[in-house]
Amino acid sequence: MNRNAFAILGGAEEIGANCTYIYSEGNGVLIDAGLHPQKRDKYAFPNIDALLHSKNQHNLPIDALILSHAHTDHIGGVPYILHKLPHLHLFSTRATRDILHVMLSNTIRLLTYNPPDPNYWNENDLEQYNSSILEKIELLIQAYPYRELFSLKSLNAKHGIDIEFFDAGHILGSAGISLECNGFSIFHTGDVQFEKQSLLPGASFPKRHYDIVFSEATNCATDPPERSKEIQRIAKYINEISESNGSVLIPCFALGKSQEILTVIWNLMRKGSIPHLPIFSGGMTKNISNIYDRYCYSVPRIQSGFEIADIPQIPIIREELMNGDYFKKPAIVIATSGMMNKGTISFELAREWFRQKNYGIAIVGWQDPEAPGATLLHSERNQQIAWGHTTLRRNCRVEKFSFTAHSRREKIIEWLSYVRPKTLVIMHGETDACERLAEETSNILSGTRIILPKYGKLYSI
Numbered sequence: 001m002n003r004n005a006f007a008i009l010g011g012a013e014e015i016g017a018n019c020t021y022i023y024s025e026g027n028g029v030l031i032d033a034g035l036h037p038q039k040r041d042k043y044a045f046p047n048i049d050a051l052l053h054s055k056n057q058h059n060l061p062i063d064a065l066i067l068s069h070a071h072t073d074h075i076g077g078v079p080y081i082l083h084k085l086p087h088l089h090l091f092s093t094r095a096t097r098d099i100l101h102v103m104l105s106n107t108i109r110l111l112t113y114n115p116p117d118p119n120y121w122n123e124n125d126l127e128q129y130n131s132s133i134l135e136k137i138e139l140l141i142q143a144y145p146y147r148e149l150f151s152l153k154s155l156n157a158k159h160g161i162d163i164e165f166f167d168a169g170h171i172l173g174s175a176g177i178s179l180e181c182n183g184f185s186i187f188h189t190g191d192v193q194f195e196k197q198s199l200l201p202g203a204s205f206p207k208r209h210y211d212i213v214f215s216e217a218t219n220c221a222t223d224p225p226e227r228s229k230e231i232q233r234i235a236k237y238i239n240e241i242s243e244s245n246g247s248v249l250i251p252c253f254a255l256g257k258s259q260e261i262l263t264v265i266w267n268l269m270r271k272g273s274i275p276h277l278p279i280f281s282g283g284m285t286k287n288i289s290n291i292y293d294r295y296c297y298s299v300p301r302i303q304s305g306f307e308i309a310d311i312p313q314i315p316i317i318r319e320e321l322m323n324g325d326y327f328k329k330p331a332i333v334i335a336t337s338g339m340m341n342k343g344t345i346s347f348e349l350a351r352e353w354f355r356q357k358n359y360g361i362a363i364v365g366w367q368d369p370e371a372p373g374a375t376l377l378h379s380e381r382n383q384q385i386a387w388g389h390t391t392l393r394r395n396c397r398v399e400k401f402s403f404t405a406h407s408r409r410e411k412i413i414e415w416l417s418y419v420r421p422k423t424l425v426i427m428h429g430e431t432d433a434c435e436r437l438a439e440e441t442s443n444i445l446s447g448t449r450i451i452l453p454k455y456g457k458l459y460s461i
């Protein structure tokens, strides 16, 4: 066994049940334990069995689980991992700790509605998906602010690991994670956005050398358009729809995207670029926005002290979904889920939206290729599309906008050019995105070994 090793247990060449195992000189940590956005087969949860049943298993300690941020693809597998490894120390930023509670409650609901395939997962695997796990995690988790060093040492290790969180600019509480053990340095980007958004400033990662970097690659296959142009474009779209007496539906993740889009819309209203239409937003979004507001001074944001609660919003009432005022006069509806998953508010509202030719749906976030949101994006106006178990004619307008919370390729490469890692591991992206980042990085960092890891395989470094 080498002194350092790693394995990608989820999120290799996809955005899945993200989980990275890092071994350094007798210490072992997991970074993130996600739930796959769509799949409920063997890829639903991190492949922890690859470690537990590995021929090296006795040399592979797992001491801690460190969470980069609270999106479900990074934390939805936490109860599953804690069931297998109840001794784990749990670390995150303070905001992630607070958001975790809301997100895991939602994961528990989500798994009842869309359960794991019983061919791969049995009841024992999932017995921790109940509300008592939330209290357990609250007691277990140790939370740190950005740039405060803390350490961890495995019982039998000679040297411990120093750990530090850096603002990743992706959502509230998101962190890049720096790890250092006996002079060997590791950086894991988590999900990162280097450019500023409307609510949050960009990432502030250390510009120093690391021996190994784990980088996400979500956006690396394409060149996202300039943000300012997208803001102008969505303003024009909202104006056109509302002038034709229609409403705009914006499917959004409750965490991150909703707060960002609310801020974009509110800024446009304050500037007079769009009319002051009623804004409808959903229940879980409100719970998360409250946590955003709790940290409005203590975590960097574009306008310190700005609160999401300052934006006038009307709650979406689930029981009265199809009778909402957005069907009576022009309005903006910000509704979960972002990928329009079956049974969610955005999925249900879309049925009615499809019928109205003067209505519009603005897709603003990443779509898993198998999600209904992706089906909608690739559909044609005035044609039938598959929607759940039925087919519906889509009359309304559909437009895609890029308000991404993930870095463009050049910005990752720019940061890597400061870091000059000996090894770069690329994950959290579709194959073409990972390959494109690998190819362009190799052009400027000739001395860096680049790995596109195989799912579940242990690599020595």
Ligand SMILES: [Zn+2]
Binding pocket: 069, 071, 170, 191
């Ligand atoms: Zn994320």
Ligand SMILES: [Zn+2]
Binding pocket: 015, 018, 071, 073, 074, 191, 428
């Ligand atoms: Zn992610």
